[in-house]
Amino acid sequence: MGALAHYLEREGIPTTQISLIREHTETTRPPRALWVPFELGRPLGAPENPELQRRVLLAALELLDAAEGPLLVDFPEDALEGADGHDQDLDGWSCPVSFTQQVSQENDLEKLRSAFRREVAELLPWYDLNLEKRDRTAVVEFSPDAASELLGAFGTGEQPEIPKADLSLATALRLAAQDLKAFYFEAATARPGSALPSSEEFNRWFWQESTAGRILKAVKERCLKEGDKSLRLVGTLLLIPLDQS
Amino acid sequence: MAHLDRMPEPMRSHLAELPCPSFKDQPWVSGQSLSRRRVALISTAGLQRRGDRPFEGMSGDYRVIPGDIKARDLVMTHISTNYDRTGFQRDWNVVFPLDRLKELAAEGIIGSVAAYHYSFMGATDPSEMEPPARNLAGLLKGDQVDAVLLVPV
Numbered sequence: 001m002g003a004l005a006h007y008l009e010r011e012g013i014p015t016t017q018i019s020l021i022r023e024h025t026e027t028t029r030p031p032r033a034l035w036v037p038f039e040l041g042r043p044l045g046a047p048e049n050p051e052l053q054r055r056v057l058l059a060a061l062e063l064l065d066a067a068e069g070p071l072l073v074d075f076p077e078d079a080l081e082g083a084d085g086h087d088q089d090l091d092g093w094s095c096p097v098s099f100t101q102q103v104s105q106e107n108d109l110e111k112l113r114s115a116f117r118r119e120v121a122e123l124l125p126w127y128d129l130n131l132e133k134r135d136r137t138a139v140v141e142f143s144p145d146a147a148s149e150l151l152g153a154f155g156t157g158e159q160p161e162i163p164k165a166d167l168s169l170a171t172a173l174r175l176a177a178q179d180l181k182a183f184y185f186e187a188a189t190a191r192p193g194s195a196l197p198s199s200e201e202f203n204r205w206f207w208q209e210s211t212a213g214r215i216l217k218a219v220k221e222r223c224l225k226e227g228d229k230s231l232r233l234v235g236t237l238l239l240i241p242l243d244q245s
Numbered sequence: 246m247a248h249l250d251r252m253p254e255p256m257r258s259h260l261a262e263l264p265c266p267s268f269k270d271q272p273w274v275s276g277q278s279l280s281r282r283r284v285a286l287i288s289t290a291g292l293q294r295r296g297d298r299p300f301e302g303m304s305g306d307y308r309v310i311p312g313d314i315k316a317r318d319l320v321m322t323h324i325s326t327n328y329d330r331t332g333f334q335r336d337w338n339v340v341f342p343l344d345r346l347k348e349l350a351a352e353g354i355i356g357s358v359a360a361y362h363y364s365f366m367g368a369t370d371p372s373e374m375e376p377p378a379r380n381l382a383g384l385l386k387g388d389q390v391d392a393v394l395l396v397p398v
Contacts, residue, residue, distance in 0.1 A: 041329030
């Protein structure tokens with residue numbers, strides 16, 4: 001990020017930026033940067049908090065009025081009340097569908113796969129409702145059915161057909177895994193009146209309670225055993241977050 | 246939150262090892278007051294128009310995002326799985342604050358919003374981004390842009 005600022009500014013374009021990892025910005029020394037104390041993935045602070053987003057945006061843009069630099073300014077932490085967009089109550093969020101019992105009972109691969117199919121089927125109506133209500137989905141390439149079939153088949157030892165002919169298997173698995181997570185998030189947050197989970201709450205549910213999390217771990221295990229280098233790379237780095245593996 | 250020394254392993258080492266160059270020179274371009282500037286967003290979140298090519302790897306390529314894009318048409322295909330995506334899934338402004346930027350323009354706090362915005366995929370080796378960034382500078386000038394907000398993820 002800081003490097004891009006250097007390249008553009010050298011070409012005569014004034015830049016300002018948001019910084020998420022202060023140490024990186026201290027090293028690259030871009031002309032103007034606002035460090036923000038938010039988690040990775042949320043540079044403007046919190047979803048559905050336009051006031052906070054506006055304060056962050058303005059604080060970054062106002063650095064353009066400074067007479068000299070480089071500038072690395074900290075976003076004031078006392079402006080952060082409610083910044084995480086939920087009420088801090090870790091028991092406050094629950095998914096409309098609970099899977100714990102199903103997962104613990106499914107041990108062999110065929111049973112795991114059928115549990116996965118049931119789980120996806122239970123979530124689909126919530127996903128559809130969410131899509132209808134919000135007119136937006138973060139699912140990119142694979143519908144919930146296509147993603148779960150591809151990942152379920154590969155994770156349980158079959159040689160799956162890739163529903164998109166222009167994608168390699170490695171790319172298809174990676175995109176399908178992200179689409180599956182987006183589907184689970186959108187379905188799980190669709191229940192009327194349900195609070196938004198923090199990223200931590202959502203991750204705990206997805207990776208530790210859902211069958212989808214177990215399927216993705218099986219996909220990872222299989223990728224690591226494949227001869228194809230790009231599949232091994234996907235398995236090593238691009239399916240399971242470091243803090244969940 | 247995103248202070249390396251407060252982060253648990255193995256994330257801390259992973260982030261500490263990302264390529265992060267230092268520079269000898271210190272470029273600085275001044276300009277007119279904020280209320281007259283034309284502002285573009287450049288994200289490194291691997292954002293793209295729905296239907297455009299997904300990001301595949303570390304080649305320093307970028308995608309073009311028209312200024313009149315709607316939230317339902319902007320998607321994320323960054324390859325990393327080590328950051329939160331649920332914020333973006335709920336509200337694109339948490340990563341790509343185009344609605345907020347348009348509000349500032351409507352209020353006269355900034356001059357105007359660019360006709361085009363851009364996205365790279367972060368975690369790319371910065372040297373791979375230099376040639377495309379130079380091309381981008383030309384495109385930005387063609388759009389009369391005189392302020393860029395760079396937004397990481």
